[in-house]
Amino acid sequence: MTHVTAGPRLGIRANLGQFSLLVAVNALVGGVLGQERTVLPLLAEQTFHLSGYTFLLTYVLAFGATKAAANYFAGTWSDRFGRKPVLLAGWLVAIPIPLMLIWAPSWDWIVAANVLLGINQGLTWSTTVIMKIDLAGPGRRGLAMGLNEAAGYLAVAFTAVTTGYLAAHYGLRPAPFLLGVAYVALALGLSGLMVRETREHARLEAARHTSRNDGMDHNPHAELTNRQVFVQTSFREPALSAASQAGMVNNLNDGLAWGLFPILFAAAGLSVARIGVLAAVYPAVWGLSQLVTGPLSDRFGRKPFITAGMLVQAIALALVGSADTFALWMVAAALLGVGTAMVYPTLLAAIGDVAHPAWRARAVGVYRLWRDGGFAIGAVLAGVIADLWGLRSAVWVVAGLTAVSGLVVALRMYETHSRTNCPPTTRTRKEGPGTRARQAVPSVRP
Template sequence: MTRVDASLRLGIRANLAQFSLLVTVNALVGGVLGQERTVLPLLAEQTFHLTGYTFLLTYVLAFGVTKAASNYFAGTWSDRFGRKPVLLAGWLVAIPVPVMLIWAPSWGWVVAANVLLGINQGLTWSTTVIMKIDLAGPARRGLAMGLNEAAGYLAVAATAVTTGYLAAHFGLCPAPFLLGAAYVALGLGLSGLVVHETREHARLEATQHTARTDGRHDHLHAELTNRQVFGHTGLREPALSAASQAGMVNNLNDGLAWGLFPILFATAGLSVSRIGILAAVYPAVWGAGQLITGSLSDRWGRKQLITAGMLVQAAALALVALADTFTLWLVAAIFLGAGTAMVYPTLLAAIGDVAHPAWRARAVGVYRLWRDGGFAVGALLAGIVADLWGLRAAVWVVAVLTAASGVIVAVRMYETHPKTHRPNPVAASEKGVL
């Protein structure tokens, strides 16, 4: 039996310093992604004179494929080598990205930079998720994920609006990408010098792990191979697989918002600064909303929030397709962000509920493989439909898929939160764990 350090404690409050530091690190991870949200679609059209939406979205495809694969390896490597080495590797990969975007002589350089960005985001974001789940313990897992994802996507939003301002006043390049370079330097420094390893906290939770009283997880024992973890998370286990498909569809519509929304807004005659506002509002509401929805999922459970969130996103996308004014698009962006906030931390918390601590990092990696594969699927689907039938048709297709995903969750997923299968929803040992 593996010996566990007796001084370790689970809970956000018990690990507040490290938990807060990891929130900051993930904000920097989100900032590195946010440097592209407003500027890159405009750079593609105005600087590189790209024609055809499918070709333009190659950078989203490259990002999505590499991030999805990196998520999987982040989970397996975190179990094998520890969390901190994977986090550091992710930051090292990000170093060339701003430089490549600034000096890119052709669109191929932008695509190559997004390959590296996908690796960076997969390794760093996945690892901060895993580390926060390690520290938080089971009672406040939803809150932990809400804080993590809020930090990342608020940083995406803040950086999107800031880079829009910089682009409007100083040009599309290089000013917006210098901000990304500063994020990389700070993130690497904090991760290398101050962040501590958290794998022992997962081992501590494994020693305290109790099975569900309904016997639903009896087949999900601690000793699962990578192949079994992949199969359960992606296909066989009802809650895990329902979460995986919902995550994929969620990021499918995020890929659409990232790659095509700025162009749709530009064709309506909106200025760069207004496009920047719309590009920022959606992740801002998404990010801030998770401060509420993550905690609510600890009280109300996961399934209802996920189902409702997918349906709200579908309605918001339909409004984007119908609207043609800044005001209506602003309303749609708010609702799209709210729906995503209901879903994003809750899906991660559901994965943490079901997966045993011994293979939870791998399950998170597999889930994020499926989820971020949605970027690639969304880039291809939206690009092809937009080329054939126009931008609004692409938005309608994704809206329908998002609604269908919500129905799948309603039918297939069971409630995963521990309160549904414990005699006392807040066990004495968990009180004060925040």
């Protein structure tokens, strides 16, 4: 008789129920974000009569700054207290957000709601990322991140187009934000009653982990300090630091798309419904394409997708800055979605490839600190440039920065993931500039 030892197992298939539940929870995270995507820039102009793009973008700045900080603490707290308590805390913070958006008597309330939104998104999205990496193990991180990010951004797209429809037919408030009330209530129930802790899965992977030969984790049981993790992820480790800057620039241009694209489209005479469609196309293509790009990065490697994706985004932004018709903007939005899909799940998978399981959650938090700090930087940069030289100038400047970021990845980042021609029992990281050869890491397939 065969005895099966109870305990955590690694792999998507082995954890399909919990993994699928976390995909659904992250879709609700995206939905809470998507309730603002179409309506809030229009609310700023039409209800609060704001003048000046910099002031209008204060809500993106508030969101980006607080989300960046929340990402960092989500990583450290997940290691200290567990993943599930951090996830629940993020959903508790979300309760007042849609109500504040509905009843806000002044723009200050909108900014305050976006501070809470940043905390909610940082804690919940970061934690679902960490939990899926825990469950998936090393073999299918690209697929895991593709599914996670696809769920989140498809929900952003669905909610953006739905709120645009509701706003066109029932007004800017309260109808579009009632979706947010439903999302938060459902997410709280699922997270509290059905989601299970995954920290033991990370510990299992750490126990099986083979040390790297570059001095970073020569003792897999030794804990790096938070400062050491920050320095390695931000500056010292070539792949981690290249990923961090690329993530920051990616969200810099996403902040531009969120805050200024609807104003650009409205200035060209597009209706609210058409603006809603354009606001939805970009995250919809982004979300769907990640179902392809994430798994393909498991097969062909991370670096080609990240480099090419940043350059595709730059081309798309240049097209937005030069176009003046709905059809061309549709093409540009779809192209921007494809480029972002090539980058987004692949960057997260690369962090998971390099960071040791003992400090991986903190590395994810540091990466997401830089990445979502891009929202705040983008809000200030795009707002100032738009005020001084116009909307299209802001788009062109961000397009140039995105192209430079892609070149930085091409020059600095080494390949972090093995190709399929490696033996199925081992994975080796390809040696690159500034790195020494790494020992084989056992593969745990789902």
